[in-house]
Amino acid sequence: MTSTLKTTILLAALTALFMTVGFLLGGKTGLIVAFVVALGMNLFSYWNSGDMVLSMYGAREVDAYSAPEYYGIVARLAERAGLPMPRVFIIENDQPNAFATGRDPEHAAVAATTGLLRMLSPEEVAGVMAHELAHVKNRDTLIMTVTATIAGAVSMLANFGLFFGGSSNDERGGNPLGMVGAILAAVLAPIAASLVQMAISRTREYEADRIGAEICGRPLWLADALTNIHNAANHIPNYQAAAHPATAHLFIANPLSGASLSNLFSTHPDMGERVRRLRAMAVPPAGHAQPRGGFMPQRRNRPGPWG
Template identity: 60%
Template sequence: MNYVRTAILLAGLTALFMVVGFAIGGTSGMMIAFLVAAGMNLFSYWNADKLVLRMYGAQEVDERTAPDLVHMVRDLAARAQMPMPKVYIIDNPQPNAFATGRNPENAAVAATTGLLHMLNRDEVAGVMAHELAHVKHHDTLTMTITATIAGAISMLANFGLFFGGGGNRENNGSPFGAIGTILMVFLAPLAAMVVQMAISRSREYVADRTGAEICGQPLALASALAKISGATHQVQNYEAEANPATAHMFIINPLSGQRMDNLFSTHPATENRIAALQALAQTMGRAPGYAMPNAQPTPPRGPWQGADSDRRRGPWG
């Protein structure tokens, strides 16, 4: 089912890519867009994960540079009965995390330094388990390729703002004229966003539940979500703001001003996710009175150090 959904998603985004090409350059533009989209789909399947990791300056870590974090992920992967993914750390003050990769055998999980600073050990485990759940359910393939193609649609639409609309069907210009091209600049990225939302929002609840079952502590994950959600609206993620098509990959929307649980939000409302985890905790026999964070967070053991020299040695060492 995951592969069928991915195929449908790719077909829909490819069609949208072709529509933008048609709006910019008529039939010739549509054919060029089709060829570009076909090549991009193939390239994205094999390389989109590397592009996203490079986009955020993620650095791979191992037992030598970040032993605690790597051992934690290995233990969680064993509990989930899945291969050990590569582990990356992003030097970014905003607490957040994401997973990427075309399948569990070629997957990676990435956490920001802000997340390792802010959360305690159980909360970090909950976040990593959530990301492993995305890998286990093959969500990462859909999410990563969607981010790549949706970003390309936005770039193509903006390209049309400068080069489309000045011609006609005979000279392969935009068949919709300048006004139609301008509308496409806004409508095409919006349509791509709606496709992203339709996929990613429903998968967050599933990843929350599976992640809670993997780590065995749904309330620790709920606490982590509360802390991350509060901090993401205070600490700006400049790389995410520059690449909004990747926002749906993170455990909490990294963009500013995205708090509403509606069609245009990349994630369900954090309050709803926490409520679902609290209900799950009751069924798992956890204490229902677990306190949600409302003060200073508890730092994890062995946090990322502030000095440049320490930063290069790696976190959680």
């Protein structure tokens, strides 16, 4: 089964879960309403989910004048990847992290936290942004942002149903299971949504690491960046992500690590395995020379902010 087909099936499962919650809370009427809402959410997310996520994190757009080094790295990597120049954003957050969003490569955006730009070297920043551009190149960004929207709605709908309890009369279109259905939906639906998110994200991260390493030409840059991000994320909380846990799978590393019990349902594959695979890419086969011609970031002439 291809990665695209698997992701499509999982996304359909998430939509079906949303409809099931609607049925548990409102019977046949709830099922129909949930179907219409899910359809509308998918259409709305297609056009607006990228801007919604950026707004959640208070991201500010930068350009070649306001953040020349950071913007320049993204521009040169996009050229190497054969991609249109994405919009570039900075998020005021001490935790080093980054994500990409947008419905297609022509409407993509990449965002990095101030913590990432401050803590990582230019080479490591290049490795991270190459990973995010790999998501853009693979057209992962639409699926990941739509998934975040629907998963968040599943949890919201389940909690809403638990609060109101639902009607016990199915003939009037109410909840056929009464309070039992509301409790089941409130407890099980968010867990199921998290499991689907995990499956969708994990099928994409390894591939984005591989393609990102090829884009920048230096797998070790991304390997070192992931190691440093992982170590920092364990003791630097990301309160913005904690407030919007359904978006955690968008980031290059789990932003909830060390900050919330939500990381029990991690949307990311094991960091040690990701780093191991990247380091293996950097070792040429026997009898072959190390490839040359990798991307080289322009270094800062003096210490200072990225923008």
